[in-house]
Amino acid sequence: MNIRLETPADYREMETNRIILRPWRESDAEALFKYASDPDVGPRAGWPPHKSVEESLEVIRSIFNNDTTWAIELKESGESIGAMGYLPCEGNNLPSREGEPLIGYWVGKPYWNQGICTESLGLMIDHIRRTTDIKSLISSHFIDNPASGRVMEKCGFVPTGETCVDESLAGSDRPMRVLRIEIKR
Numbered sequence: 001m002n003i004r005l006e007t008p009a010d011y012r013e014m015e016t017n018r019i020i021l022r023p024w025r026e027s028d029a030e031a032l033f034k035y036a037s038d039p040d041v042g043p044r045a046g047w048p049p050h051k052s053v054e055e056s057l058e059v060i061r062s063i064f065n066n067d068t069t070w071a072i073e074l075k076e077s078g079e080s081i082g083a084m085g086y087l088p089c090e091g092n093n094l095p096s097r098e099g100e101p102l103i104g105y106w107v108g109k110p111y112w113n114q115g116i117c118t119e120s121l122g123l124m125i126d127h128i129r130r131t132t133d134i135k136s137l138i139s140s141h142f143i144d145n146p147a148s149g150r151v152m153e154k155c156g157f158v159p160t161g162e163t164c165v166d167e168s169l170a171g172s173d174r175p176m177r178v179l180r181i182e183i184k185r
């Protein structure tokens, strides 16, 4: 019998025909800077544009250095073009349930509206369903950023009907729409 033991890296990697979700690497710093320095990306998610490759490297070493944050790698170029992840819902005003994680994501602007974020979020939800006992996920988006809400809805998130102001995010005086998905097994 041919048994292939999975390494922790294997366990976290997921793919479709065109993308791979995998842990961030320090060698991604230049690609991260290229896309995360765009003023149309970070501020829509509540974080400021990156100012240098060094800052991007530091983000990879700190913020992205955990088991629940993935780089979205485009297979055809091998480049990291976005991020996908989930984290404990702490330090914000979201109307979350006990232990309910918050999801977040972004994609580099040249790749918008090609279904890449929807595909990546679908992979992550499937991974959560298979490997954790998480019962639901929550997220929110600025009301003037409807593309993000559309991604969530395409993956099965439903608006809770609530809005909130997330004080942990820059620009948080702008109201955010809250959505949730129940994880069914």
Ligand SMILES: CC(C)(COP(=O)(O)OP(=O)(O)OC[C@H]1O[C@@H](n2cnc3c(N)ncnc32)[C@H](O)[C@@H]1OP(=O)(O)O)[C@@H](O)C(=O)NCCC(=O)NCCS
Pocket (backbone or CB within 6 Å): 040, 041, 042, 044, 045, 105, 106, 107, 108, 111, 112, 113, 114, 115, 116, 117, 118, 119, 140, 141, 142, 145, 146, 147, 148, 150, 151
């Ligand atoms: C939001 C974001 C991640 C979407 O990534 P993406 O790969 O372009 O998403 P997808 O292509 O999978 O889906 C985008 C959907 O939004 C729709 N959309 C785009 N602009 C829209 C707009 N102004 N109004 C309504 N829907 C819009 C697209 O038509 C598509 O829906 P469809 O498939 O039904 O046509 C990307 O725009 C981004 O990184 N934005 C900046 C960071 C950000 O907003 N992060 C989320 C913070 S909550």
